[in-house]
Amino acid sequence: MFKKIISLSLILSLMTPAVFAQDIGNTVSEKEYPKANAVLPNTEEKADFVIEGSVEKNIDMTLERCIELALGNNPQINAAFHDILASDSRIKQVWSNYFPQFSWQTGYTRIRQLQLSDALGQNLTFNYYILGQVTLQQMLYDFGVTQNQATIKRLDYEAYKTTLGAIINDVIFQTKDAYYNLLYAFESKKVAEDTVNKFEMFYNQAKAFYEIGLNPKVDVTIAEVNLSNAKLQLIQADNAVNLAVARLNNVMGVPFIDKYNVQERLKYQPVNITFNESVEIAREARPELKLAELKVESANQTLKLVKKSYFPTLSIEGQLQIGGKQWTSNHGYNLGGYLNFPTINGMLIKNEIQEARYLYDKEIANAKNTQNQIYLEIQNAFLKLEEKKNQMPVAILGVKQAKENYELSYGRYRVGEANPTELKDAQINYQQAQLSYYNALYQYNSAKAELEKSIGKNLTVNQEDLIELEK
Numbered sequence: 001m002f003k004k005i006i007s008l009s010l011i012l013s014l015m016t017p018a019v020f021a022q023d024i025g026n027t028v029s030e031k032e033y034p035k036a037n038a039v040l041p042n043t044e045e046k047a048d049f050v051i052e053g054s055v056e057k058n059i060d061m062t063l064e065r066c067i068e069l070a071l072g073n074n075p076q077i078n079a080a081f082h083d084i085l086a087s088d089s090r091i092k093q094v095w096s097n098y099f100p101q102f103s104w105q106t107g108y109t110r111i112r113q114l115q116l117s118d119a120l121g122q123n124l125t126f127n128y129y130i131l132g133q134v135t136l137q138q139m140l141y142d143f144g145v146t147q148n149q150a151t152i153k154r155l156d157y158e159a160y161k162t163t164l165g166a167i168i169n170d171v172i173f174q175t176k177d178a179y180y181n182l183l184y185a186f187e188s189k190k191v192a193e194d195t196v197n198k199f200e201m202f203y204n205q206a207k208a209f210y211e212i213g214l215n216p217k218v219d220v221t222i223a224e225v226n227l228s229n230a231k232l233q234l235i236q237a238d239n240a241v242n243l244a245v246a247r248l249n250n251v252m253g254v255p256f257i258d259k260y261n262v263q264e265r266l267k268y269q270p271v272n273i274t275f276n277e278s279v280e281i282a283r284e285a286r287p288e289l290k291l292a293e294l295k296v297e298s299a300n301q302t303l304k305l306v307k308k309s310y311f312p313t314l315s316i317e318g319q320l321q322i323g324g325k326q327w328t329s330n331h332g333y334n335l336g337g338y339l340n341f342p343t344i345n346g347m348l349i350k351n352e353i354q355e356a357r358y359l360y361d362k363e364i365a366n367a368k369n370t371q372n373q374i375y376l377e378i379q380n381a382f383l384k385l386e387e388k389k390n391q392m393p394v395a396i397l398g399v400k401q402a403k404e405n406y407e408l409s410y411g412r413y414r415v416g417e418a419n420p421t422e423l424k425d426a427q428i429n430y431q432q433a434q435l436s437y438y439n440a441l442y443q444y445n446s447a448k449a450e451l452e453k454s455i456g457k458n459l460t461v462n463q464e465d466l467i468e469l470e471k
Contacts, residue, residue: 059260063179066252070175073253077171080164087157094150097139105133130323137318143311148304155298162294165287165456173453174251177446182244183266184442185237191434192230192237198427199227206420219420226424266441268392271448271459275382278455282378285456289374292367299360306356309349312341374454381451388444395433395440402426402433 071077109128206223209215249255283289316337324330409426452458 059258061260061262062264063176066175066179066248067172069252069254069257070171071168074171074251075253076167077164080160080167084157084160084164087153087160091150091153091157094146094153097142097146097149101137101139103135103137105135106130126325128323128325129327130321131327133319133321133323135317135319137315139313139315141314143308143313145305145308145311145313148301148308152298152301152305155294155301159291159294159298162287162291166291169287169453169456171251173449175248176449176452178244178248178251179262180266180442180445180449182241182248182262183264184438185240185244186262187266187438187441188435189234189237189241191431191438192234195427195431196227196230196234199223199230199424202420202424202427203227215420223420223424266438266445268441268444269448270389271385273451273459275379278378278382278451279375281457282374282455286374286454287456288370292363292370296360296363296367299356299363303353303356303360306349306352309342309352310344312339314339378451378454381447381454385444385447385451388440388447391440392444395437398433399430399437402430406430 107130109130110125111128112125203220203223203226206215206219210217210220246255249257314337316335318333318335320331320333322328322331406426406429409423412422448459
C-alpha cells in the first residue's frame with residue numbers, strides 16, 4: 001500500500017499542468033463530484049430552471065400557457081367549433097318552413113291556335129305577355145313534421161357541442177403528454193452532457209497514465225471509445241429535444257412559433273383517487289357518454305319522423321297576375337287553402353319505418369358499447385397510474401444506490417484500489433439510474449394525464465403523499 005501511494009505521488013509530479021490543474025487524486029472537485037444531496041434529483045420546483053430554446057429568451061412557457069395556446073390554435077378545435085355554427089344554421093333552415101314563401105314570375109309566349117285553324121280555315125296567332133305573377137304561400141300546419149325535423153337538428157347541434165368537448169379533452173391530453181415528453185427529453189440531454197464531461201475527464205486521466213507508463217495503450221483506447229459513445233448519445237439526446245419541441249408545437253397548432261423557454265421541470269405530484277370515484281366522475285364529465293345518449297335520441301326522433309310520411313300539409317296561397325295580349329291588358333288573382341297529401345307508396349314507407357327502427361336499436365347497442373369502452377379505458381388508465389406511482393419510490397432509491405456506488409468507486413480509484421473499468425461501470429450505472437428516474441417521472445405524469453382524459457376532468461394533487469415521499 002505504501003508503494004502505491006509513493007508511485008501515485010510520483011505520477012502526479014510528472015503530469016502536465018493541464019492534467020494537474022484538475023487535482024486528480026488529491027482534491028475532489030465539487031463541480032465534477034458533488035455531494036449526495038446535490039446530486040440526487042430534487043422534487044421541489046426551481047424557479048431558475050430553464051429550457052433554453054435559443055440564445056434569445058423570447059417567451060416563458062409553462063404547461064398552462066401551452067394548453068391556452070392549444071385551445072386557441074389547434075385546428076381540430078377550430079373545425080369542431082365551425083361545425084357547431086353550421087349546425088345552428090341548419091336548425092333555422094328547418095324552422096323556415098313556417099315562414100311565408102314568395103315568388104315572382106314574368107314571361108312572354110307566342111301562341112298559335114291550331115283548333116281554330118281547323119274550324120275557320122285560318123290560324124289565330126297572337127302574343128301573350130305576363131308582366132308579373134306574384135305568389136305568396138304560407139304553410140299553416142304539417143302535423144309535427146317540421147317539429148320533428150327541428151328536434152333532430154337540435155340534437156345534432158348538441159352532439160357537435162359535445163364533440164367539441166371531447167376534442168378539447170383529447171387536445172389537452174396530447175398537449176400535456178407532449179409537454180412532459182419535452183421535459184423528459186431535456187433531462188435526458190442534461191444527463192448525456194454530464195456523462196460526456198465525465199468520460200472526457202476519464203479519457204484525459206487514461207492518456208496521462210499511459211504517457212507516464214503506468215497504464216497500457218488499451219486503456220486509452222477504451223476510454224476514447226467510451227467518450228465517443230457518450231458524444232453520440234448526446235447528439236441523439238439533443239435531437240430528441242428538437243423532436244419533442246416540434247411535437248409540442250404541432251399539438252398546440254403553432255408549428256412556426258418563436259423559440260421559447262420552458263420554466264418548469266419534471267416533478268412527482270401524487271393524486272389520491274379510487275377506481276369507483278373515477279367511474280363516477282366519468283359519468284358526469286366524459287363527453288362521449290353524453291354524445292352516445294344524443295345519438296340514441298336522434299335515432300328515436302328519426303323513427304317518429306318517418307312514421308309521419310302519411311301526413312298531409314295544410315297551407316294557404318294567394319296569387320296576383322297581370323298580363324294578356326298586352327303587358328297590362330288584363331289582371332286577376334286567386335286565393336285559397338290547400339290540404340296537400342303526399343304521394344303514398346305503402347311498401348316504401350313500411351320499409352323506411354323498419355329501417356329507422358333498426359337504426360334506433362343499433363344506436364342503443366352503440367351507446368352500450370361506448371359505456372363499456374370508456375369503462376375499460378378508465379380501468380387501463382387507473383391501473384397504469386397505480387403502476388407508475390409504485391415505481392417512483394423504487395426509481396428514487398435506484399438513483400441513491402447508484403450514486404453511492406459511484407462515490408465509493410471514485411474513492412477507491414483515488415487510492416489506487418479500483419481500475420478505470422470499475423469506475424466507468426459505476427458511472428454508466430448512475431447514468432442509467434438517472435435516466436430511469438426521469439423516465440419514470442415522465443411515464444407517471446403521462447399516465448396521470450391519460451386518466452384525466454379518461455374521466456374528463458383534472459385531478460387534484462395529494463399534498464400529504466408528496467410530503468411523505470420527500471421525507
